Amino acid sequence: MSDSVENRPTLLVTGAGGALAQQVIQRLRADYRVVAVDFREEVWLGPDVDSYRVDFQKRGFEDLFRRYRFDGVVHLGRIMSSQGTRMSRYNANVLGTDRLLSLSDRYGVRRVIVLSTYHVYGANAFNPALIDESYPLKSAGLSMDLVDSVELENLATIYLWRNPELNITILRPCNIVGPGVRNTISNLLASRNAPVMAGFSPMMQFIHSEDMARAIETAYRQPHTGIFNVAPQDWVDYRDALEACGCRPIPVPSIPPALPRTLLRALNMRRFPPYLMDFFKYPVIIDGRQFAQRFQFEPERRLETIFRYYRELRYQS
Known part of the structure; x- marks a missing residue:
């Protein structure tokens, strides 16, 4: 590694196997010595980026802090609510984050970005029209499968103040979509047929992964601490979003709860995880104005650009 890279501030980025983390790394690698880690796989990102597959709970993770003396951490290594078992998500998201923040404190890290999710607000019929950062985190009370997302946030908030x-x-982003993203909503937008709950079609927000990577980069470079929603000030009906992506909405009954899962399995269609089902019934529209004003940030890619990507992706398949 060249002396110029060695002399740069050193930055740890978790979740390096994901498309979003790789876009963030691409934005930061010119000014920082980036060390990329993932507990699922080791990713080759070029000779100037040291990459490791490491379990946050193992000694090898602390060895990285001793070796590199990180100036900052960008924590994107959260297992999504649609991935893994409840216990594996809890171990990775909550216990892993606790270990990461504890080591950051012990080894003198001076800047930390933590990626959360708008799912922490929960989806129910009584949500306000626009949810700001002061709204209570209700997901833990609505679904045990989202408890780890809320606990990760609560843990990060404790470190934030303590x-x-x-x-x-x-950062609490809305639905992140775009090239390489493999979360539930992105998979649905990319499908030829996708389920909608009969009688429901909530308003939704989408942010392109490249805009979200820029938001993370912007947040890291500016010393504004706190909790921020990240979302555009426009939204769209879920059914309309599917149709704009060239996807055919297939109505399925929402009750009893096991029925839509059974029907979608029989039809060999993509399914929403049971604990995210309410997000496809009730709107969860978050207010991103505080982040936009504090960091002078505005998404560059509008809904039409996002939907065009999925239309073109379908034509190529």
């Missing part, structure tokens, strides 16, 4: 020298910023 350890101000870490300069923690917590």
Whole structure:
């Protein structure tokens, strides 16, 4: 590694196997010595990026802190609610984050970004029309499968106030979509046929992964701590979003709860995880104005650009 890279501030990025983390790394690698880690796989990102597959709970993870003396951490290594078992998500998201923040505090890290999710607000019929950062996190009370998302946030918030020298910023984005993204909503938009709950079609927000990567980069470079929603100030009906992507909406009954899962399995269609089902019934529209104003940020890719990507992706398949 060249001396110029060695002399740069050193940055740890978790979740390196994901498309979003790789876009963030691409944006930061010119100014920082980036170390990429993932507990699922080791990813080759070029000779200037050291990459490791490491379990946050094992000694080897602390060895990285001793070796590199990180100046900052961008924590994107969260297992999504549609991935893994409930216990594996809890171990990775909550216990892993606790270990990461504890080591960051012990080894003098001075800037931390933590990626959360709008799912922490929960989806129900009584949500306000526009949810700001002060709204209570109701997911833990609505679904045990989303408890780890709320606990990850609560843990990061404890460090935010108890350890101000870490300069923690917590980001709650809306639906992240775009090239390489493999979450539930992105998979549905990419399908030829996708389920909609009969009688429901909630308003939704989408942010392109490249805009979200820019939001994370912007947040890291600016010393504004706190908790921020990240979302555009436009939204669209879920059914309309599917049709704009060239996907055919297939209505399925929402009750009893096991019926839509059974029907979708029989039809060999993509399914929403049971614990995300309410997000396809009730709108969860978050207010991203505080982040936009504090960081002077505005998404560059509008809904039409996002939907065009999925239309073209379908034509190529």
